[in-house]
Amino acid sequence: xxxxxxxxxxxxxxxxxxxxxxxxxxxxxxxxxxxxxxxxxxxxxxxxxxxxxxxxxxxxxxxxxxxxxxxxxxxxxxxxxxxxxxxxxxxxxxxxxxxxxxxxxxxxxxxxxxxxxxxxxxxxxxxxxxxxxxxxxxxxxxxxxxxxxxxxxxxxxxxxxxxxxxxxxxxxxx
Amino acid sequence: xxxxxxxxxxxxxxxxxxxxxxxxxxxxxxxxxxxxxxxxxxxxxxxxxxxxxxxxxxxxxxxxxxxxxxxxxxxxxxxxxxxxxxxxxxxxxxxxxxxxxxxxxxxxxxxxxxxxxxxxxxxxxxxxxxxxxxxxxxxxxxxxxxxxxxxxxxxxxxxxxxxxxxxxxxxxxxxxxxxxxxxxxxxxxxx
Numbered sequence: 001x002x003x004x005x006x007x008x009x010x011x012x013x014x015x016x017x018x019x020x021x022x023x024x025x026x027x028x029x030x031x032x033x034x035x036x037x038x039x040x041x042x043x044x045x046x047x048x049x050x051x052x053x054x055x056x057x058x059x060x061x062x063x064x065x066x067x068x069x070x071x072x073x074x075x076x077x078x079x080x081x082x083x084x085x086x087x088x089x090x091x092x093x094x095x096x097x098x099x100x101x102x103x104x105x106x107x108x109x110x111x112x113x114x115x116x117x118x119x120x121x122x123x124x125x126x127x128x129x130x131x132x133x134x135x136x137x138x139x140x141x142x143x144x145x146x147x148x149x150x151x152x153x154x155x156x157x158x159x160x161x162x163x164x165x166x167x168x169x170x171x172x173x174x
Numbered sequence: 175x176x177x178x179x180x181x182x183x184x185x186x187x188x189x190x191x192x193x194x195x196x197x198x199x200x201x202x203x204x205x206x207x208x209x210x211x212x213x214x215x216x217x218x219x220x221x222x223x224x225x226x227x228x229x230x231x232x233x234x235x236x237x238x239x240x241x242x243x244x245x246x247x248x249x250x251x252x253x254x255x256x257x258x259x260x261x262x263x264x265x266x267x268x269x270x271x272x273x274x275x276x277x278x279x280x281x282x283x284x285x286x287x288x289x290x291x292x293x294x295x296x297x298x299x300x301x302x303x304x305x306x307x308x309x310x311x312x313x314x315x316x317x318x319x320x321x322x323x324x325x326x327x328x329x330x331x332x333x334x335x336x337x338x339x340x341x342x343x344x345x346x347x348x349x350x351x352x353x354x355x356x357x358x359x360x361x362x363x364x365x
Contacts (some may be wrong), residue, residue, distance in 0.1 A: 009242060011282065011317040014346055020313075032279075035239065067243025072321055074242060099197065133350055137357060138327055 001080045003049040004090075004108075005056075006125070007063055008036040010074035013131050033122045036076075044118075047102075048096065050076060059106055061146035062099035064139045069160045072136045078129035086120040088113065098156035099146065113122040144168045178299045224266045226260050231255070232270060248280070249287045256288075256296055262359055264288075264299035269270045271315070272306055281310070282318025289322025297328070308338035313347055320347075329362035 011090070012032045021030055038046060047059050056077075064073050083090055088110050095107030110121070124129075144165050146152040157165060212331045235248040255263045267284060270276045288300045304326065307319030316338070323331045335355045342348040 008352070009240075010346070011314040014313055014344055038239070051365075064243065068245040069243055071243030071286075072324070076315075131346070133353070135353060135357060136321075 002051060003053070003077050004080050004083065005049050006036070006044070006049040006076050008033075008074050008131070010131055010133050012036055013076065013126065015116060028125055029119070029126060033126065033174055034118065037118055037122060039113055039118065042113045043111045044113060044121075045095070046090070046108055048080075048106045055102075055106060057142050058099065058146065058151060059102055060098035060134055060139070061142040061152065062095075062102040062106075064143055065098040065146065065152050065157055065161070066096070067161065068158055070136055070140055070143075070164050073134040073139050074132070075134075076125045076129040076131050078125060082124045082128050083110065084119075086117060086124055088117055088121060098152045101151065131170055140164060142167055142174070149173050188316035192322070201241055220259075221262065221266070224255070226239055226265045227255060228263070232276045232280055235283070240279065240283045246283075248283060251259055252284055252287050253291045253293075256291065256300075257293055260295050261299045264296050264303060267273070268299075268306070269305045271303065274310060274312065274315075278312035278314040279306075281312070281315045282321075285315065285322040286325070287322075289325035293312045297326075301326065301330060305334040308334060308351075309341070313344050316342070317347055317350065320351050320354050324357055327358065327361050327363070332358050332362065 012035060024030060027137075035144055047063070049056050049059060060073055060075070063075075064070070080090065089112050090108050091111050093107055093109045095103035097103055143152070143157075143161065147154050147157070148169060154162060154165070212345075231248065231251050236249050238246050240246055240248070252267070255267075259266075271281045271284060274281070285304055289304055291300075293300075302321075304319050304322040307322070308316055310316055310319070320335075320338075325337065332355065335351060335358065339348055339351045339355065342351055
């Protein structure tokens, strides 16, 4: 079963304990992680990653290419089975990144989401997900590779990222 | 690169130095005193103006949503303020962050952009603030400081980072700090 990736801000998902938030009731979670689960039409955009994570670098590059500027990329990665356990429906849909292959093959929406399901999803992510960071330097490298290999067309990048990628590619040519 | 403490960040004069010296020299003692008084008053007004701008910026930021790699009204204005007012702006921004009187989310966002912005005249001041941010009580702010230092990529932060790693209680954050340390050590070797 494939894995599900959602772009997050890692600092919002640190495994906060009750000692950190004494006001937090048992079996409850802090509200900040929900900021990374903003829905649109009761749907949440996610990306599908192969079991062996072979397409993870390409999806990460596609996500980074959608930004205004280079940055680290934080993500939560969890088994799709988790969605079944909390009765969340997943539906393949076209993604919105500068990589058309990734858009067609790796994007889905979690649909018909209720507020309760969203909280359950946050809890499931806190419990089951691998929460990782790709550093800004690694992101630069991944993006440059994606541009050089033609996975991402250079004109689709925004100005600041485009200039940094050009510089990185030129430096590595010499 | 020498490091400064916040108290050492002098608010720069509104006039170029050469204009000042040529203006001061021909003045009589009484006139000089009056001129210095006016100059101090202007600097005080300027500090107050910066302080008010920053207070408004932080107040407006609480309604904004931040995402990695995405600019915001907050980040654009923050960068513009530092470019316009230099160290004086960094000093004024440092106060609410270090005193932890702004939300952790906003403070962390400010630190990320302090590391990312390209403005050599404030390099020392921003580096100092980022290093100081590593020891704030909020894990989110410490994370923002670490990301800012990674973006700045200045090996001068290595000592501070090592201290922060030793002190860090959050395992996940400790790993991220170690990742930044490795990056800076690699950068140091390349220089």
